[in-house]
Amino acid sequence: MLIVCADEARVEVELVGGLLGCPSCRGMLRPWGHGVERVLRCGLGDRLLRPRRARCRGCEGTHVLLPDMAFSRRRDEVSVIGAAIEAKVAGAGHRPIAGRLGVHADTVRGWLRRFAERAGRIRAHFTRWAVALDPELGAVLPAGGGIADALEAIAVAARAWVLRFGPGDPWQIACLLSGGALLCNTSSLFPAVR
Numbered sequence: 120m121l122i123v124c125a126d127e128a129r130v131e132v133e134l135v136g137g138l139l140g141c142p143s144c145r146g147m148l149r150p151w152g153h154g155v156e157r158v159l160r161c162g163l164g165d166r167l168l169r170p171r172r173a174r175c176r177g178c179e180g181t182h183v184l185l186p187d188m189a190f191s192r193r194r195d196e197v198s199v200i201g202a203a204i205e206a207k208v209a210g211a212g213h214r215p216i217a218g219r220l221g222v223h224a225d226t227v228r229g230w231l232r233r234f235a236e237r238a239g240r241i242r243a244h245f246t247r248w249a250v251a252l253d254p255e256l257g258a259v260l261p262a263g264g265g266i267a268d269a270l271e272a273i274a275v276a277a278r279a280w281v282l283r284f285g286p287g288d289p290w291q292i293a294c295l296l297s298g299g300a301l302l303c304n305t306s307s308l309f310p311a312v313r
């Protein structure tokens with residue numbers, strides 16, 4: 120799986136132009152049909168995703184090009200999930216958060232539980248990214264433990280990304296920098312910082 124920009128036309132141009140690298144071997148990806156259609160629940164209504172598939176010329180592996188609006192195996196847009204995490208860090212419980220976002224309470228509880236389980240790894244991963252993107256960056260200070268520190272590291276990395284590459288949604292940047300795996304199970308690895 121490879122996370123790409125949500126702009127389908129731009130992704131298509133890059134794919135056809137041979138500008139996308141294989142996440143396994145860095146070989147050139149070529150178009151290879153489409154992945155399974157799915158509905159992404161977005162803040163502004165549902166959106167049908169028809170992710171592009173690509174095949175590597177080097178290792179011949181196939182990859183689904185997931186837009187940076189979606190985390191792997193999650194049905195809700197990254198900004199909706201991100202809003203839930205921010206509300207939790209601000210002190211809200213999963214039920215009020217679910218009510219505000221119009222998402223089932225069990226779904227929100229699942230996101231928050233997974234984020235909390237992975238908080239240490241998330242913090243370490245995004246701190247490495249922040250430093251890689253901005254070598255001038257000072258220490259990333261503790262924000263109050265566990266999930267607050269993980270969220271702070273994401274915010275710092277997203278700011279470093281924006282300073283370097285221009286405006287972007289922080290949760291889409293978080294999706295990109297985690298290879299879509301922010302809320303995957305603890306055994307799945309984030310892509311290495313290059």
Ligand SMILES: [Zn+2]
Pocket residue numbers: 141142143144145146175176177178179180
């Ligand atoms: Zn490859």
